[in-house]
Amino acid sequence: MWCYKRDVNYYETDRMGVIHHSNYLRILEEARMAWMEENLIPYPEIERMGIIVPFTESRATFLSFLRFGDTFRVDMELYKFTGVRMHFRYLVYNENTGELCHKAETVHYTTTREDYKPVSVKRSHPELFERLKALVHDSRAEEKE
Amino acid sequence: MWCYKRDVNYYETDRMGVIHHSNYLRILEEARMAWMEENLIPYPEIERMGIIVPFTESRATFLSFLRFGDTFRVDMELYKFTGVRMHFRYLVYNENTGELCHKAETVHYTTTREDYKPVSVKRSHPELFERLKALVHDSRAEEKE
């Protein structure tokens, strides 16, 4: 799985002394944007093509806490791409202890930038479609085989 | 369902001009804290009892956007309580248009404040347990009947 790593910021913690649960969605976004930039195309360029990729679904399990002073690693993959919808999966680990802290899945879809109409990338941007198709990797499906 | 209402804040919007998806978890937290204060006991008092209620699971669907200038309403209910776990359900509506914008479920559990050990409220705080039990309301189960 592709990975993204950084330290916990002080301002991301809450009164419990741990990363506030809402901040995981921000961390996953950071990881996803870095993944796009490295593997596909920087997101601002996708926007310039007139396409945006809003958020439509999320599922998450919070397993253990991350604290200020910890470094985390996000392992992630695009595990499904329908031509309109992208399904990502993430595992967030505490790099200091190796512990799994957070598991999540997010679903996104491609729309026009102007009026949020769903875009089938297959037709509108076949090259982007092919590259996304080639990036799909489902480690969980592989494990099951 | 119990409801919580307020205006969208400017700082909650992102480059798309809509509430950033991570902020829904903050809005649901606000609603949940207000629900506790009105129906059960203010959360700071629960903390004073030595109990905290961390986040353990979430599931959400993002249906339409909320913008700066909009007012939203969160309809919510505690639909299941096991003695350790609380399951909440939320529907977020745009008050101006009536449109359903966001559907979510969150699960929380009771632990000791000191060392995050699961607490069975039934044994440790029977009165709190009874009040929580009495608050359980599952509108979706009712609909099905």
Added chain:
Amino acid sequence: MWCYKRDVNYYETDRMGVIHHSNYLRILEEARMAWMEENLIPYPEIERMGIIVPFTESRATFLSFLRFGDTFRVDMELYKFTGVRMHFRYLVYNENTGELCHKAETVHYTTTREDYKPVSVKRSHPELFERLKALVHDSRAEEKE
């Protein structure tokens, strides 16, 4: 002074157990938007006139902490308006104890929404200019007299 009031949100606290210092700028924004809506015109309508009001300067003193469970009150006023620049002053109090927690000043200017060119509201929107002029109130200058 005009005032804005609400409870501290859990997600606004940090590892110290108090409102993270960056959140005061968000709270002041909330207060300012509510002030505009009540006294002048809702901010989204100003945007529709083709004008936005970016942030250009801030100064703040952090005097005591606000915690989850506290209610705060922001006393604020527009104390200077040059036709392009608006100068606001804020005092944030803990409503439970009466203690002054935060003192701040922010400066904003009017620009075109499209290309961020400074706009002299006096010429472009004389009515808005007059209303802003009428709202100027400098309690500190009065005290000195």
Added chain:
Amino acid sequence: MWCYKRDVNYYETDRMGVIHHSNYLRILEEARMAWMEENLIPYPEIERMGIIVPFTESRATFLSFLRFGDTFRVDMELYKFTGVRMHFRYLVYNENTGELCHKAETVHYTTTREDYKPVSVKRSHPELFERLKALVHDSRAEEKE
């Protein structure tokens, strides 16, 4: 000046398409924590000594906007240290254009972690005091000479 660099995150932008002004205080905190870790001692270790370093004053000028897709650089220095108070200065540049976007100063003081009583590091932690003294660098004072 010491420098800290990273990309703008999508979730840091607001409806104007630029970094929300409140996020500069978060960025400066990130830079300060990285500065401490590299030049002094990681902040969690300072906390373990029973000391924390709250925020007491800030002053900032917002000169131009940072957008999603931009990389920024924070040049910073500790320009004054009184034994209790630390005064930092920051210049935030757009790395892509070289433009100066933000100028800020922040003041912090050392207190006990338990009850927020001011601590004179000179007496309580002479070694920390000496290291902080050695780090003081006032580039603006030098320029004037």
